[in-house]
Amino acid sequence: MYMGLSSEQLSELRKNLEKEHSEIKSRGLALDMSRGKPGPDVLDLATGMLSLPAGSYKAENGFDCRNYGIPDGIPEAKRMFASMLGVEENEIIIGGNSSLQMMYDAVARALLIGVSEKTGPWGSGVKFLCPVPGYDRHFSICESMGIEMINIPAGGDGPDMDAVERAVARDASVKGIWCVPMYSNPTGIVYSDETVRRLARLKPKAADFRIFWDNAYCVHHLTENPDVLLNILSECKSAGNPDMVYIVGSTSKISFPGAGVAMLAASAANAAFIKKHIGYQTIGSDKLNQLRHVQFFGGLEGIKAHMRLILDILKPKFDTVIECLNAELSGLGSWHEPKGGYFISFDGMPGTAKRVVALCKEAGVVLTGAGATFPYGRDPEDRNIRIAPTYPSLDELKAAMEVFCVSVKLASVEKLSGG
């Protein structure tokens, strides 16, 4: 919207925005829109769980959850979370409190040992496809283990499947792809049926290629009529690629980020292989916490009912951000109104994201670092910013968004003025 302005008009506008930014700075704000954390109001909804398990400490199979054993999880937890992820009970492994850890461990295991009895370790020179913008912690896993990351542009339907198909077909060192298929982190989009089907039908040169399907937001809707994501495992089976996908999920944003339950789902063959190797790593995850979750939620319907309570808290926060963006920044960037998940992704004018983050920081608002949504922290266009609206209160969020909008305007005017 500033494109048609004369240099004098730009200069005047810049002066006004600088003044406005300066005034905001003087307020001494200390707000955080950087991480996808629930606020205490959301955590309170699940806190009743902490007096559980009560009465018996036995799983339905009679196993004392206080003691060693059952590395893949108690049956009732497997059943509840299998239904959440749309898989069978022999296709799921219940882990500790972190799906990130299950992904990290899956990558480490593949590098060191392999993904099946038939294939050897991935070894060195491994590459991963990274739809961008994406989740920084996925990229950190690769970077920490020396896995080369290849950017794949992602749009409203998910990753550019032409690019994905080409990359996996020609290079056997491409061993994986990171996907957040539902309410993608950070763009909030849901993979289209066509995208899911093309992923399931991939013909990778590497027999030990795996899709890392991070379904972190599978029940995290912000609408009563949510989109439906196609079941990747079913599609992979239909396509003759049953072993090509690892699905993970967790209750980190259902119950507690610090003390939830994580899970990994895959074909029965994959699950058996992983279970075998998890058996070398641990005698079992925290089964009392599994039981606690099952007693609290009862089943998938209980989880869904709980998510509707969370929706009531989060929806107004997302609405606030979208309203601010619509009211203040049209013409200065683009964004998508997500129907679920935890983030809003803002694409500003090229070359402004770092500056916006810096201006926000000066004024007391912490955003996710510019570039964090790209491998190696390098946004080639320096334009993407991830907004995480869930943690601040509504009032804090309004204040933070005021800072954000002024900062985007100022950074844009600076850019148009030549710096």
Add this chain to the structure above:
Amino acid sequence: MYMGLSSEQLSELRKNLEKEHSEIKSRGLALDMSRGKPGPDVLDLATGMLSLPAGSYKAENGFDCRNYGIPDGIPEAKRMFASMLGVEENEIIIGGNSSLQMMYDAVARALLIGVSEKTGPWGSGVKFLCPVPGYDRHFSICESMGIEMINIPAGGDGPDMDAVERAVARDASVKGIWCVPMYSNPTGIVYSDETVRRLARLKPKAADFRIFWDNAYCVHHLTENPDVLLNILSECKSAGNPDMVYIVGSTSKISFPGAGVAMLAASAANAAFIKKHIGYQTIGSDKLNQLRHVQFFGGLEGIKAHMRLILDILKPKFDTVIECLNAELSGLGSWHEPKGGYFISFDGMPGTAKRVVALCKEAGVVLTGAGATFPYGRDPEDRNIRIAPTYPSLDELKAAMEVFCVSVKLASVEKLSGG
């Protein structure tokens, strides 16, 4: 004690023992002395913990334990467990519920990434020293990752240090040694001061050699006047090898095996490196469970008081086993009366251990598989059996030991009779 018998006497004895074994078989027992698990009576002592945390969910630093963060643990948990392991607070990382997992992950990390910024990945061709008999799950970690294991004989003072010194000095591919220094699994011995000092003073050819110091039983005494284990980290510092040791511990046999708290301690430099990499793997372990443990025990004194309650339950079980062995098997094997820990190690006549385990199984008593206390499950002399007396009730234990003693006698007579 059967050595001086004539073949006729042996034959007569064998017939009687077979009859006795057969009679026991007909009782239809189903007893388990195979794993180091606490019984429900021990678990009940800590079950009050499950209504915690109560009131506030905040750590002493104000952090909401329900939420993401603090990958190395809340300060009060670090303090309590640092004092348990005899290290400083900046030398400890609180993990999930499994010290086995922290060891597995440490080995995997070393293979893939290394043990410091200065050294690269351990890579392939790695060897570990394994004092024998030892803990089967240590050996499984190595086996699952293709690490070659070298047996080191261990006696009443710990591993044969001449053999250890020679092995680490001549071969840079020797990257680690497994140690259970206090109430060793399975022999129950405590490493002597001299052994600890010689370990701390090792001059390994590999700069990235690490001692894996599994101090699982550091407070698990069966006497009011326990042995004192020398502090390996202090000794390593004095010897100029501050980074050479990883210490692990857990509350698996203090609170709950399925839902305890595990920890890893090491030099501040090691801890910083590990914390950095754990930060790629997880956003944090279960902090509510850390808080639960701190609120329940209060501190190290509370842990010690709790262990005295556990002593009251476990001591009679160990006494029962030792009394049976003394009364029935003198001359047919050797054993050590442990002052703590979870096991009694029985060395029978060479070539009898597998047969004893099989005879016990026939009669309804499950023992740890013969050979399990050696790398690759191969006891070169086929004589070591690990007895785990903690899980069965006292009556069950008496019944199981009757089976054990008859089985040892029968296997010994069979052996002396030529099979």
